[in-house]
Amino acid sequence: xxxxxxxxxxxxLSEEAFLTINCTYTATGYPSLFxxxxxxxxxxxxxxxxxxxxxxxxxxxxxxxxxxxxTSFHLEKGSVQVSDSAVYFCAxxxxxxxxxxxxxxxxxxxxxx
Amino acid sequence: IAGITxxxxxxxxxxxxxxxxxxxxxxxxxxxxxxxQDLGLGLRLIHYSNTAGTTGKxxxxxxxxxxRANTDDFPLTLASAVPxxxxxxxxxxxxxxxxxxxxxxxxxxxxxxx
Numbered sequence: 001x002x003x004x005x006x007x008x009x010x011x012x013l014s015e016e017a018f019l020t021i022n023c024t025y026t027a028t029g030y031p032s033l034f035x036x037x038x039x040x041x042x043x044x045x046x047x048x049x050x051x052x053x054x055x056x057x058x059x060x061x062x063x064x065x066x067x068x069x070x071t072s073f074h075l076e077k078g079s080v081q082v083s084d085s086a087v088y089f090c091a092x093x094x095x096x097x098x099x100x101x102x103x104x105x106x107x108x109x110x111x112x113x
Numbered sequence: 114i115a116g117i118t119x120x121x122x123x124x125x126x127x128x129x130x131x132x133x134x135x136x137x138x139x140x141x142x143x144x145x146x147x148x149x150q151d152l153g154l155g156l157r158l159i160h161y162s163n164t165a166g167t168t169g170k171x172x173x174x175x176x177x178x179x180x181r182a183n184t185d186d187f188p189l190t191l192a193s194a195v196p197x198x199x200x201x202x203x204x205x206x207x208x209x210x211x212x213x214x215x216x217x218x219x220x221x222x223x224x225x226x227x
Contacts, residue, residue: 034215043117043203043218044156089155093215100146100171101216105155 002027006090006104013080013111021075021107023064023090031092033057033066033073034101038087047075047088085111116140117219119204125225126194134189134222136204144207145187146216147171147179149200156203162187194226 007022025031032051036044048057053068062077073090090104120135138145143164148156148171158171162181176198178190187206191198201223205216 032215036218043220044205044216045218046215049215100158100161102158103148103156105153 002031002092002094002102004090004092004102004104006088006107009087009106009108011107011109013109015082015111015113016079017111019075019077019080019084019109021088021090021109023073023075023104025071025073025090025092027071027092027094029094030068031094033064034091034093035062035064035073035075036089036091036103038089038106040086044089080109080111082111082113085109117204117206117217119202119219119222121222122220123223123225125227126191128195128226129193132191132194132224134191134202134204134224136187136189136219137185138187138204138206138217139185140206140208140217141184142206142208142217143184145181146205146207147177147187147189148203148205149173150203150221151200159189159202194224196226198224199226200224 003026034049035047037047038044048059050057050066056065064073064075087106087108089106091101117138146161147159157173160179162168165184201221203221204219207216
């Protein structure tokens, strides 16, 4: 069945460091891929998405490229800020008669000044 | 402001008691979902509804029931709460376009069963 695997956290970085959070997926067909962010005490918010192979989603300095050949959707940011500290979830939607999302387990990012 | 409202925001519940978590959306989204979030397990789908009048089971439906009498409301009921149902519960909705546009989430209900 469909699944999402993301790297274990926490990821601890200093401000202005480069961020990569790995995400790989298993799916039939051509899923849409998402990154959601959860700030402390809040619900999840959509950060970015990509709906087909080679698409790049981007938002707030974060980017992720849909790589069908490696079944990956790694999240990157060139220079993180303390305010980026949150839990990041990778997710996929199979788009076949459903909008249901399957989530990874989440990766906590901690950024220190 | 359009979005999803969940109530209560938190609750401590005695084991064996019945509890209904409320979820209301004002975006006229067709599909709604209930997830539970547990440390190390991410978000797991409990129940979903693709449109008013229909519901379906997710990954972890046991001990929970839902109803979808209209487009806006999607309550989640725990008939007889157990400590393993201690979790943070999130309601979400989507337009159900079949193109995977993603969800809008509520702020969650933190439930503790003692």
